[in-house]
Amino acid sequence: MRIVILGAGQAAASMAARLRAGGHDGPLTVVGAEPVAPYQRPPLSKSYLLGQMGLDRLLLRADDWWPDQRIELRLGETATAIDTASRLVATDRGSLEYDALALTLGAHPRRLPAAMGGDLPGVHVVRTLADVDALAAQMLPGRRLIVIGGGYIGLEAAAVARKLGLTVTLIESAPRILGRVAAPQTADMIRALHLAHGVEIMEAVSIERIMGDSHATGVALADGRELQADLIVTGIGVAPETALAHAAGLAIDNGIAADDRGRTSDPAIWTAGDCASFPWQGERIRLESVGGAIDMAETVADNILGADRVHDAKPWFWSDQFDAKLQIAGLGAGYDRIVTRPGDGQHGGSVWYFRNGRLIAVDALNDARAYMIGKRLIDSGRSPDPAAIPTVPDLKALM
Template sequence: MRIVILGAGQAAASMAARLRAKGHDGPLTVIGAEPVAPYQRPPLSKAYLLGQMGLDRLLLRAPEWWAEQRIELRLGETATAIDRAAKRVTTSAGQLPYDALALTLGAAPRRLPAALGGDLPGTHVIRGLADVDALAAQMRPGRRLVVIGGGYIGLEAAAVARKLGLEVTLVEAAPRILGRVAAAETAEMIRALHLAHGVEILEGAPIQRIAGTTRAEGVALADGRQLPADLVVMGIGVLPETTLAATAGLTLQDGIATDAFGRTSDPAIWAAGDCASFPQPGGRLRLESVGGAIDMAECVADNMLGANRPYAARPWFWSDQFDAKLQIAGLNSGHDRIVTRPGDGQHGGSVWYFRDARLIAVDALNDARAYMIGKRLIEAGRSPDPDLIPSAPDLKALLA
């Protein structure tokens, strides 16, 4: 069986490794548009942007590993069409047949429209290696950075910029930062952390446009305020890469729709990672996380080889900002109760989310113990008494 994987990120690398580990001995090809072998993305906006990690440490596998595993790695090559009837992929370098095709195409960062200055020189997004290399070249002490968007990527960029000596203003259109992904209690901890390090945060501040003619010179807010800037980072989310799937006539639903096994509406085509949505209790879900990409890719690899194992998501995430680590287990959507527990340090603590008296998620800032215990409880389907969490002398007792 000839297997072709389109996309060369975390999901692709995990899937290819799993296929070989599970005994697939046939032709296996990974095609990626970027000119570099599969690499870790999370450190891009943290250690790599700070200059603390080089490209060699970003790579998911040593260069010789691909050859040893007899995996054909075709880089700098873009897939342009899928002929489902002929089972053939067309790329910028030619055509390639497949017996089974996997789409691990990831997601693309949103940009403001060109009419609002989103394409001006001096504007940046953070997703791939080239994005961060371009931004790093502009990160010099004393320069003024405006970050648009108060999600994790925007906050991480703001933290790195402050550590590098830039003056940073973060602008969030919604009433508060992290409004779509975390409780107000978590947002308050993160806000305090950034303010303590000198980041100016403007919430409830929609922007009008990025100002400038030949390059970005500032950000104009809807209320008339003008924020001067030498560079602008847009951290306003991502969109799943679905163009190729749409052109091929595959079903889309918040990404490339798959069944519980990772199979798309074409039984010979599979999908995994940030570009794929899958059924879960309560509706379809699409995860944007390293853990989700790895888990789903490995499950899909098993199913491509006949395992018929439904994918069960076990969501976990993290974000490094300044000297703090935010760790998240579970998904907090639909929560109806929140319980908080103070941490040991000035910037730390945990937020526990419940729905119908069931623990569904935990946010832990500088509190690895709360994260690990919360994660174990969620994965085991166990829920402690919410009233015991704030004052329990030892969180480990919640596992009893």
């Protein structure tokens, strides 16, 4: 069986390793548009941007692992079309035949429109190694950085910039930071953390355009104010890579639509990672996380080899900002009750999300114990008494 994996990120690396470990002995090819072997993305906006981690530590596998496993790694090559009838992938360098095809194409950062100056030099995004290398060269002490977007990527970039000695202003058009992904109580903790480190945060502020002719020089706000900057980072979310799948006639629904085994609407094509959506607890979701990519990729690998295993996602995430770690278990969307528990330090504590009396998520800032207990409860389907969370002396008593 000839297996081809399109996309060369975390999901692809995990899937390829699982296929070989699971006994696949036939041809196995991984095609990636970037010129570098699969690497970790989370450290890009944190330790790599800070200069604390080199490329050698970013790589998911040593260079000799791929040939040792007889995996053909085709880098700097872009898939351009999928012929589902002939089971053929066309690329900018040729073509590949497949018996099973896996799409692990990831996502791309959303950008401001060109009419707003989104394509000006000096406007950066944070997604790929090339993105961060370009940004790192401009992150010089004393420079003025404007971050557009108060989600996790924008906040992480702001934290790194402050540690590098830049003056940082973060602008969020919504009423508050983390508006789409976290409760107000979590946003309050993160806001306080950034303010304590000198980040200026502007919420409920809209941008009219990025100023500059040949290079970004700042932003013009909708209320008429103008803010000067030496560089700008946009962190306004990502969109799943679906163009190739859509052109091939595959079903698209908030990503490349998969069933609960990871199979797309074409029986010979599978999907995993940030580009994939799948059924979960009565709804269709898409997880943008390392853990989600690994788990789904391994399930798909097993199913390509005939396991017929359901993908049982257990969402978890993390974000490092300054010297604080935010750990998240579960998905808090649709909560109807929030309970908070104070932490030990100035910047710390946990936020517990409930829906219809059931614990669905926990955000823990500098509180690994709350995260671990919360995750175990969520994964096991158990829900503690919300009233006990703030006052119980030992969180283990909730188990």
